Amino acid sequence: MAVIIDGKRISNDIKDELKARVNEQNIDATLCVIQVGNDPASSIYVKNKKKACEYIGIKSVSYELPDETTEKELIDLVQSLNEDKRINGILVQLPLPSHINSDAVIKAIAPNKDVDGFHPENVGNLCIGRQGFLSCTPAGIIELLKRYDIPIEGRECVIIGRSNIVGKPMALLMLRENATVTICHSRTRDLAETARRADILIVAIGKPRFITKDYVKEGAVVIDVGIHRDEDNKLCGDVDYEDVLPHVSAITPVPGGVGPMTIAMLMNNCVQSALQMTADK
Numbered sequence: 288m289a290v291i292i293d294g295k296r297i298s299n300d301i302k303d304e305l306k307a308r309v310n311e312q313n314i315d316a317t318l319c320v321i322q323v324g325n326d327p328a329s330s331i332y333v334k335n336k337k338k339a340c341e342y343i344g345i346k347s348v349s350y351e352l353p354d355e356t357t358e359k360e361l362i363d364l365v366q367s368l369n370e371d372k373r374i375n376g377i378l379v380q381l382p383l384p385s386h387i388n389s390d391a392v393i394k395a396i397a398p399n400k401d402v403d404g405f406h407p408e409n410v411g412n413l414c415i416g417r418q419g420f421l422s423c424t425p426a427g428i429i430e431l432l433k434r435y436d437i438p439i440e441g442r443e444c445v446i447i448g449r450s451n452i453v454g455k456p457m458a459l460l461m462l463r464e465n466a467t468v469t470i471c472h473s474r475t476r477d478l479a480e481t482a483r484r485a486d487i488l489i490v491a492i493g494k495p496r497f498i499t500k501d502y503v504k505e506g507a508v509v510i511d512v513g514i515h516r517d518e519d520n521k522l523c524g525d526v527d528y529e530d531v532l533p534h535v536s537a538i539t540p541v542p543g544g545v546g547p548m549t550i551a552m553l554m555n556n557c558v559q560s561a562l563q564m565t566a567d568k
């Protein structure tokens with residue numbers, strides 16, 4: 288029988304651990320969330336982030352800016368928050384409207400307040416094995432594997448997807464845990480054959496139910512980063528869950544797998560940031 292990896296439970300455990308820590312150590316943390324425009328999915332993510340802050344005892348400030356906001360206005364706001372000693376985490380919700388260059392905005396965030404772990408300095412630190420904020424979804428996946436005692440060292444890990452937010456940092460984190468890592472993408476020649484090499488298969492391809500049992504080695508661990516609504520308005524991932532379930536040793540469901548971990552790791556980064564800023568004072 289496959290182990291169903293319960294990301295909801297683990298994320299609740301992490302949030303409870305953080306809440307206790309914030310309370311015991313009297314940690315004063317404030318996250319600032321910026322949303323530009325009113326993309327409905329982004330609004331839900333932002334609401335959930337603020338809710339998690341409230342639960343843990345992290346203060347949150349939010350800016351809901353109109354679609355017409357210019358890149359300069361947004362960067363000016365980010366720079367004023369960089370200077371603001373009361374704020375220790377800055378998060379600009381993505382995607383941004385197409386007239387704003389996301390890379391320029393991310394680069395404007397002070398690396399020591401970049402709780403998303405997207406700033407080139409934090410990505411660079413991850414790449415060369417130094418301390419820094421980690422991208423929340425990949426960090427959450429490592430946490431799930433560790434809390435389920437799933438060994439990583441020496442194992443074949445195949446990652447499908449090479450985004451800056453998930454695929455690339457995921458590969459670096461698995462490498463840091465001493466896995467043998469392969470990254471696949473849209474130009475990979477025989478995707479199914481490569482995916483079947485994986486002891487741990489991590490899928491962030493952005494296509495509903497794309498990964499069937501043909502892509503999965505018997506007994507593999509399958510981690511599904513995707514989230515979509517199917518034609519019946521039902522949530523599903525990048526993996527055809529029912530099809531692969533009989534063949535895996537462990538799998539993350541959608542919903543309730545990777546998704547809740549992203550927010551838990553964001554909260555962890557906010558607490559880390561507050562502790563570092565207090566230590567640096």
Ligand code: GUN
Binds near residue numbers: 549
């Ligand atoms: N949009 C989708 N996921 C994320 C995330 O983790 N952080 C930010 N800032 N935007 C997102």
